[in-house]
Structures are given as structure tokens and as C-alpha cells.
Amino acid sequence: MAPHPEVGTVTVPRTEAPAAPPPRGTLLAVEGLTVAYGEREVVHDVSFSMAEGESLALIGESGSGKTTVARTVLRLLPGAARVTAGAVTFAGRDVTALGDREFRPLRGAQIGFVPQDPANALNPVRGIGVQAHETAALLRLRDKAAEKEAILQAFAQVGLPDPERVYRSHPHQLSGGMLQRVLIGLAVLPRPTLLVADEPTSGLDVTIQKVVLDLLSGLRRDLGLSLLFITHDLAIAAERADSLVVLKDGVVKERGSSQRVLSRPESDYARELQADVPAINPHRYRAARAARPRTDPGNQVELRAVTKSFAARGGPVTAVDDVSIVVPRGTTHALVGESGSGKTTTARLLLGLESPDAGEIVVGADTLNAHSTKQWRAARRHLQLVYQNPFTSLDPTWKVERIVREPLDRYGIGPKAERRLRVAEALEAVGLSAEMGTRRPGQLSGGQRQRVAIARALAIRPDVLVLDEPTSALDVTVQASIMELLVRLQHELGLTYVFVSHDLSLVRQIADTVTVLRDGAVIENGAVEEIFSRPEHEYTRALLDAIPAVALADAAADGLGDVADAAL
Amino acid sequence: MSTVVDTGRRAPWTVASRRVLSGAPVSVLISFVVVLVLVVWVLVPSLITSSNPVDAVPLDKLRSPSPAHWFGTDYLGRDVLTRVIYGARSSVLTAGVAVGIGLVVGGGLGMLGGFFGGVVDAVIGRVVDTMLAIPGLLLAVAIVVTLGFHDINAAVATGITSIAIFARIMRAEVLKVRQSVFIESAYLQGGSRTFVLFAHVLPNAYRSVLALAVLQFGSAILVIAALAFLGYGSPPPASSWGLLIADGSKYQVAPWLIYCPAAVVVVTVLSINRISRWLRTPR
Numbered sequence: 001m002a003p004h005p006e007v008g009t010v011t012v013p014r015t016e017a018p019a020a021p022p023p024r025g026t027l028l029a030v031e032g033l034t035v036a037y038g039e040r041e042v043v044h045d046v047s048f049s050m051a052e053g054e055s056l057a058l059i060g061e062s063g064s065g066k067t068t069v070a071r072t073v074l075r076l077l078p079g080a081a082r083v084t085a086g087a088v089t090f091a092g093r094d095v096t097a098l099g100d101r102e103f104r105p106l107r108g109a110q111i112g113f114v115p116q117d118p119a120n121a122l123n124p125v126r127g128i129g130v131q132a133h134e135t136a137a138l139l140r141l142r143d144k145a146a147e148k149e150a151i152l153q154a155f156a157q158v159g160l161p162d163p164e165r166v167y168r169s170h171p172h173q174l175s176g177g178m179l180q181r182v183l184i185g186l187a188v189l190p191r192p193t194l195l196v197a198d199e200p201t202s203g204l205d206v207t208i209q210k211v212v213l214d215l216l217s218g219l220r221r222d223l224g225l226s227l228l229f230i231t232h233d234l235a236i237a238a239e240r241a242d243s244l245v246v247l248k249d250g251v252v253k254e255r256g257s258s259q260r261v262l263s264r265p266e267s268d269y270a271r272e273l274q275a276d277v278p279a280i281n282p283h284r285y286r287a288a289r290a291a292r293p294r295t296d297p298g299n300q301v302e303l304r305a306v307t308k309s310f311a312a313r314g315g316p317v318t319a320v321d322d323v324s325i326v327v328p329r330g331t332t333h334a335l336v337g338e339s340g341s342g343k344t345t346t347a348r349l350l351l352g353l354e355s356p357d358a359g360e361i362v363v364g365a366d367t368l369n370a371h372s373t374k375q376w377r378a379a380r381r382h383l384q385l386v387y388q389n390p391f392t393s394l395d396p397t398w399k400v401e402r403i404v405r406e407p408l409d410r411y412g413i414g415p416k417a418e419r420r421l422r423v424a425e426a427l428e429a430v431g432l433s434a435e436m437g438t439r440r441p442g443q444l445s446g447g448q449r450q451r452v453a454i455a456r457a458l459a460i461r462p463d464v465l466v467l468d469e470p471t472s473a474l475d476v477t478v479q480a481s482i483m484e485l486l487v488r489l490q491h492e493l494g495l496t497y498v499f500v501s502h503d504l505s506l507v508r509q510i511a512d513t514v515t516v517l518r519d520g521a522v523i524e525n526g527a528v529e530e531i532f533s534r535p536e537h538e539y540t541r542a543l544l545d546a547i548p549a550v551a552l553a554d555a556a557a558d559g560l561g562d563v564a565d566a567a568l
Numbered sequence: 569m570s571t572v573v574d575t576g577r578r579a580p581w582t583v584a585s586r587r588v589l590s591g592a593p594v595s596v597l598i599s600f601v602v603v604l605v606l607v608v609w610v611l612v613p614s615l616i617t618s619s620n621p622v623d624a625v626p627l628d629k630l631r632s633p634s635p636a637h638w639f640g641t642d643y644l645g646r647d648v649l650t651r652v653i654y655g656a657r658s659s660v661l662t663a664g665v666a667v668g669i670g671l672v673v674g675g676g677l678g679m680l681g682g683f684f685g686g687v688v689d690a691v692i693g694r695v696v697d698t699m700l701a702i703p704g705l706l707l708a709v710a711i712v713v714t715l716g717f718h719d720i721n722a723a724v725a726t727g728i729t730s731i732a733i734f735a736r737i738m739r740a741e742v743l744k745v746r747q748s749v750f751i752e753s754a755y756l757q758g759g760s761r762t763f764v765l766f767a768h769v770l771p772n773a774y775r776s777v778l779a780l781a782v783l784q785f786g787s788a789i790l791v792i793a794a795l796a797f798l799g800y801g802s803p804p805p806a807s808s809w810g811l812l813i814a815d816g817s818k819y820q821v822a823p824w825l826i827y828c829p830a831a832v833v834v835v836t837v838l839s840i841n842r843i844s845r846w847l848r849t850p851r
Contacts, residue, residue, distance in 0.1 A: 351756065353752065353756070377758055380756060380757075380758060381758075384756070385753070385756055387749055387753065389749065392748060392749040392750060393749045393750050393753050394750055394753075395750045395754070395768050395771075395772065396750075396772065397771040397772055406754070406757045406759070407757040407758055410757050410758035410759050410763070411758050456757070
């Protein structure tokens with residue numbers, strides 16, 4: 001398969017080549033580390049080492065033990081966990097053997113920590129300044145004024161616009177991105193030699209994510225920090241770290257330089273991971289999507305100049321402002337934007353979960369009256385939604401079979417025997433065995449639950465599926481299997497998808513047309529290839545820039561290891 | 569009550585109760601045994617004791633506890649244990665009625681208020697607030713005086729005083745469940761409000777209310793005993809635990825007349841509370 005420059009150009013080769021300081025010996029060495037919660041081993045015989053100034057990423061899915069390793073390094077393991085074997089050597093001292101009293105001077109001062117969720121990492125009832133002084137006390141300066149100066153300096157260093165104002169603020173007055181900067185600033189304030197960042201960007205919008213990652217890279221370069229980076233995102237890890245350690249079920253599956261692991265993964269798991277990351281494989285579903293039958297043209301879904309505002313303190317807020325969208329039958333249309341862009345509200349308007357202040361919604365041939373409950377109920381027979389989080393969208397007290405059958409029961413479709421047959425079909429279509437029907441959601445994994453949600457949406461044989469970030473709560477390999485399923489179902493059933501997402505690399509993989517939203521207004525609208533290769537608006541460009549730029553992307557996407565080798 | 573009975577052919581409920589009880593702490597198992605004994609007392613008291621609760625042997629009056637009379641005898645020479653056993657039916661039945669009223673009326677009000685919100689919730693909320701403002705025992709006494717002195721009236725009165733707390737808990741649970749994504753999803757699947765309320769909201773909200781009911785069962789026994797003690801229960805010769813304690817208090821030379829029935833009340837309440845607490849802890 002030839003590279004596809006029209007889309008491939010988006011993945012610019014990695015630009016920043018940090019002037020890595022010459023290796024100065026090992027800073028952190030983890031040897032044969034085994035951690036158990038009671039009888040259950042969650043980390044098994046994990047070894048890796050980091051040189052001074054190096055950056056290393058621990059990659060794995062949820063439950064892979066990556067956070068446990070990081071917490072062992074920081075000595076922040078919960079009480080039930082014990083290190084049963086191995087050693088963690090930091091700057092020549094075995095951290096696991098030290099007493100709490102001996103370790104305390106290291107944590108913070110020598111090993112900095114950037115937590116995953118900035119909103120929960122600060123005390124909401126105390127000012128940021130007060131909390132910053134707790135960290136600044138590590139510097140042992142002569143007085144509060146000197147401490148404050150150091151704090152303001154650190155805030156300025158992480159690019160906070162008005163350090164003095166931030167110092168006086170409370171956490172709720174700052175955005176997630178600013179809070180994460182505050183925490184990074186505080187983490188580097190005592191000039192640690194190692195910074196541990198546990199999914200530092202997973203709760204942030206994509207453009208902010210990029211800014212925070214750039215900040216970490218910059219600080220690393222300027223301060224000569226070593227960075228231990230915990231993430232589930234192979235693309236981000238490969239872009240930002242010198243070397244990678246791939247974990248699964250607490251076992252190291254692969255380790256090596258980022259370039260090497262990405263272009264020539266040796267273990268099966270790393271190969272699977274590499275194939276499943278959307279940013280590296282923009283054309284994964286190209287063949288399957290090209291095979292979709294092009295039936296009668298025409299529009300399945302249309303929004304015409306829809307506007308919706310909500311009452312809020314200080315006057316109404318316009319969540320969706322004059323948005324028009326056209327989705328041709330049998331295609332996938334993506335709504336993209338950051339949180340607050342109005343993409344979810346637009347999807348909810350389309351489903352009749354909110355009623356528009358102005359504008360028209362057309363589904364199939366019907367223009368839907370915003371206030372007719374009856375009409376909406378009829379329309380929803382052909383219009384189904386798959387929620388973002390399968391952990392909350394299924395009634396935990398119901399069995400799978402009944403969940404999938406629910407729309408059939410409610411709309412009174414066919415006799416009982418036919419409903420049962422349709423449920424079995426739907427479960428089979430999403431790749432679940434009939435035996436799953438007797439289970440409750442609590443007994444299923446996240447991926448299985450999302451399959452149940454899709455089966456429920458399919459059981460009634462709708463024309464349109466609205467997918468509200470259907471994989472954002474799931475691991476990347478699970479995401480890939482769900483995406484594969486959706487592409488296949490579209491092919492087989494001629495479904496029309498409205499796909500809400502903030503992940504542009506995913507949109508690039510599966511969408512035909514796209515609407516970029518910002519503050520409730522349409523920024524750009526058109527075919528995915530068009531907009532991704534020639535973005536007209538600066539905001540679109542910023543969103544596209546946030547896709548981790550990974551070298552060799554196209555070679556890897558085509559699964560041609562030898563090409564990747566040649567490129568090396 | 570769930571018990572572990574090993575029949576050759578395992579009925580589904582046997583398997584279920586086995587699963588429920590496996591891993592339960594010893595205190596919970598003991599509590600279940602206590603409740604089981606209680607159930608037998610209520611259903612077939614003659615199985616446990618051969619003597620009659622109203623047979624008086626004047627020669628044996630006011631005997632202290634002995635192998636012949638475990639709980640001693642009262643001022644007429646009646647066996648106290650027998651009277652406690654026969655009194656169990658009245659006490660447990662009235663407590664059951666009281667809890668039933670609280671659960672159905674209070675739970676129902678809380679469910680409606682939490683689910684429909686708005687005016688419905690405001691009206692129900694103020695009624696509940698008013699009920700909470702009146703001391704429970706005072707309200708119960710007022711109701712018994714109105715309805716007439718009888719065990720069942722005392723039970724109804726006790727039930728009415730517990731409506732408010734049931735309504736509060738149910739409302740909080742329903743409010744929490746109502747905001748779940750799967751509730752909105754149920755509407756999207758074409759469910760009506762009534763359907764969503766009974767098929768989705770209620771099954772997810774009833775758990776802690778049921779635990780509260782078990783808890784209230786214990787306190788209902790105490791309140792009804794207190795009402796009986798104060799003379800608001802059935803007139804003699806009916807016997808209930810509260811009446812036994814009330815009568816016993818007249819004979820200070822025979823403290824077992826108070827302590828033995830009181831110990832039964834305490835053990836019962838503690839056992840039920842233990843089970844209730846165990847039911848509420850997620851497993």
C-alpha cells in the first residue's frame with residue numbers, strides 16, 4: 001500500500017529534538033520489582049533504568065500496573081500493597097529499603113510528582129498561594145517573601161499569565177490546564193532531578209494537552225530533569241519520551257528506544273498496541289470503508305440553523321449557535337471540538353433530548369417538531385444513541401438480554417419469539433456470545449459493556465446511530481475493536497453515524513465529513529480529507545497540531561516493517 | 569429467612585442463599601440464628617415450650633430463674649419464658665405492621681417526591697418536615713389515644729411516626745438514581761415515565777431503604793414496647809414484650825421479671841441491626 005500524502009502530511013515528523021544532555025550515569029533503576037496487594041500480584045518482576053536527563057514512558061492499559069510502579073518509586077503505595085521482591089534505586093539509594101523518615105527529604109525535593117487529575121490534587125478551600133508555600137518550604141529560604149518570590153518565578157516559568165493573580169486564587173477559579181501548570185510549577189519548584197508525571201494530560205482538552213506536554217518537554221530541556229512519564233497513549237509516549245517500557249498485567253512486554261518500539265515492535269502485545277493507536281494508523285479502516293455500498297444518495301440527518309441557549313448566572317449562554325449540519329445516508333459525520341464547544345449539545349438536540357430555540361431538525365424525511373413528544377418517540381425508533389461511558393449507561397440491575405431487548409419491548413415490536421431472535425442477532429453482531437445475555441453489566445468489562453450498548457442501539461434496527469465519544473472511557477486496544485465493529489456494522493447495515501469526538505486522530509480514521517465546533521459555532525465544515533489536509537481556520541489547525549506527531553507514522557500504518565527499517 | 573439447607577436437588581434459592589451467606593462474619597450468622605428462633609416462636613410457639621402462658625401455679629409464684637423455669641415465674645406463678653415466647657407473636661407482628669406502614673407510605677411519598685420533583689416534591693417535603701418536627705413518641709401517643717388502646721393501633725402509630733424518615737431516605741436515593749445516564753437512556757429507548765420509575769429507578773433505589781426497614785424493625789419493637797409499658801397497648805391478659813416488662817417493674821423483689829424479657833428485646837434488636845448493617849455494606 002502506498003503512503004497517502006493527502007492525509008499523511010498531517011503527521012509531520014517530530015520537530016523538537018531535545019538537546020539531550022550527555023548521559024551522566026543512572027538516576028533511577030528499578031530491578032525485579034514485584035508488588036502485591038495481599039495475595040494478588042499486580043506488578044511482576046519489572047526492571048528498567050533511567051539515565052540522568054533521560055525521559056522514559058511507562059505504557060499500559062488500565063490494570064497494567066503502570067501507576068503502581070510509579071507509586072512505588074514515590075513510596076506512595078496504599079497500605080494494602082507490599083513490595084515483595086526487587087529494588088528501586090534512586091541516586092544510589094534503595095528507596096524501598098529506606099524508612100519513611102529517611103525517604104521524606106527525597107520526595108518533593110528530589111523526586112517531583114505531577115498527578116493525573118489536577119482538579120483533585122489541590123485543596124479546594126485553601127488558596128493556591130498557601131498551598132504553594134507548603135512546597136516552597138522545601139527550599140529552606142530565609143523568609144516568606146523569598147518563598148513567594150520563588151513561587152511566582154516558578155509560576156512564570158510554567159507560562160502562567162499572571163502569577164500574582166494565580167497566587168491569590170483558589171483552585172476553582174482556574175481552568176484545568178492552568179491548574180495542571182500550577183502543579184507542574186510546584187513540582188519543579190524545589191529543583192528535583194526526577195519528575196514523575198502520572199497521565200498528566202488525560203483530563204485535559206487536546207489543545208491544552210499539547211501545551212502541557214510542550215511545557216514538560218521544555219522544562220526537561222531547561223532544567224535538565226529526568227522525566228518518568230506514565231501514560232496509556234503510545235503516540236504521546238513515543239512523541240515525548242526517549243525510551244518506552246510497555247507493561248501488560250504487571251509484566252514488561254517490551255522495552256527499548258521510542259523509535260525502535262514504534263517502528264519495529266518485537267512483542268505481540270506491542271505490535272497490537274502499535275496497530276491500535278489511531279494517531280499512528282490514519283488509514284486503518286480505509287479498505288473497509290471504501291467497501292461500503294454506495295446506495296441511494298440523499299441526506300439522512302439535517303440540522304438547519306439550530307440554536308440553543310441555556311440559562312446561566314449572568315445571562316443566557318448560547319451553547320449551540322446557528323449550527324447547520326448535513327449527513328448523507330450511510331456515511332459517518334464527525335462533530336469535533338473541545339469541551340464547551342457545543343458538540344454534545346448538538347448531538348442531544350438531534351436526539352430530542354434538548355429542544356432547540358430556533359432552527360429545524362430533519363431526520364429521514366420528517367421535520368421534527370421540537371415540542372411533540374409523540375413525534376420524537378416515533379423518530380427515536382430510527383435514531384439511537386451510544387453513550388460515552390458504558391459504566392453508567394446500562395442499568396446495573398438488569399440482565400444483558402433484557403437491556404438489549406428493552407427498545408423492542410417499549411416499541412412493542414413483533415411477538416416475544418421474534419424479539420428474542422433479534423436480541424440474539426444483535427448480540428452476535430457485536431461479537432458477544434448468547435451466554436452473555438444472562439449476565440449483569442457488573443460482570444462485564446468496559447469493552448463488553450460498550451458492545452452491549454451498541455447491541456441495544458442496533459436491536460431496533462435504526463437508521464442513525466449517534467455515537468457520543470463511544471470509546472473515550474476505554475483502553476486503546478478495546479477502542480480499536482469497537483471502532484472495527486462500528487465500521488463493519490456500517491458496511492453491513494448501511495447505518496448513518498453521527499460521531500461526537502474530541503480525538504481527531506480517531507475522526508481521521510473513520511469519518512467521511514466533519515464539523516469543527518467552537519463556542520457553539522461552526523468553524524469549519526466539509527470532507528475529512530479536505531479539512532485535515534487544508535485547514536482554513538487557525539483553530540482547526542491547533543486541533544490538528546494536537547495529534548501526537550510521530551515519525552514513521554505512515555510506514556507503520558501500512559504495517560511495512562521493512563519500510564520502517566529503511567527509513568531508520 | 570434465608571437458611572442454608574442442603575437438599576439433594578439444589579433449588580435456585582438455596583444456591584442464592586448459600587452465595588449470600590458465604591463469607592458472612594460469625595456475628596451475622598449468630599444474628600440469623602436468633603432471627604430464625606424468633607420466627608419459630610412467632611409461627612409455632614407450642615413447638616418450643618409445652619407449658620401454657622396463662623397457666624398459673626400460685627405455689628410457684630415469683631420463683632427466680634432455675635432449670636425448671638429458665639426466666640423464673642411471675643406474681644401468678646406463670647412461666648416467664650413461655651410468656652415471652654407467646655408474646656413474640658404480638659411484638660413481631662406489630663413491629664412488622666409499623667415497618668410496613670413506614671416503608672410503603674414513607675417510601676412511596678419519597679419516591680414520588682424524588683422522581684417528579686417540583687411542586688410534588690415541595691408539598692411532600694413540607695409534610696415530611698412537619699412530621700419530623702413532632703417528637704415521635706408524642707405523636708404515637710396522640711395517635712393511639714385517638715384510635716383506641718390496642719396493640720395494632722400502637723403499631724399503626726409507630727408506623728406513622730417513621731414515615732418521615734423513610735420518605736427522606738427514599739427521596740435521596742431516587743434523586744441520585746434519577747440523574748443516572750441509564751435513566752435518560754431508558755427514555756431514549758421509548759420508556760414512559762411510569763415504566764422508568766418502576767423498572768429502572770425503584771430497583772436501583774430500594775436497597776438502602778430496605779436496610780433502613782430492617783433497622784426500623786428493631787426500633788419499632790422498642791417503641792411498641794415503650795407504648796405497651798406506658799399502657800397504650802392491648803389490655804391484659806394479652807401479652808407482649810413491652811407489657812411483660814411493664815408488669816415486671818411492679819415487683820422489685822423479682823428483677824428477672826424485667827431483665828429476662830428485656831434481654832430478649834435487646835438481643836432481637838441487636839441481631840436485626842447487625843443484619844441490617846451487614847446488608848448495607850457493599851460486597
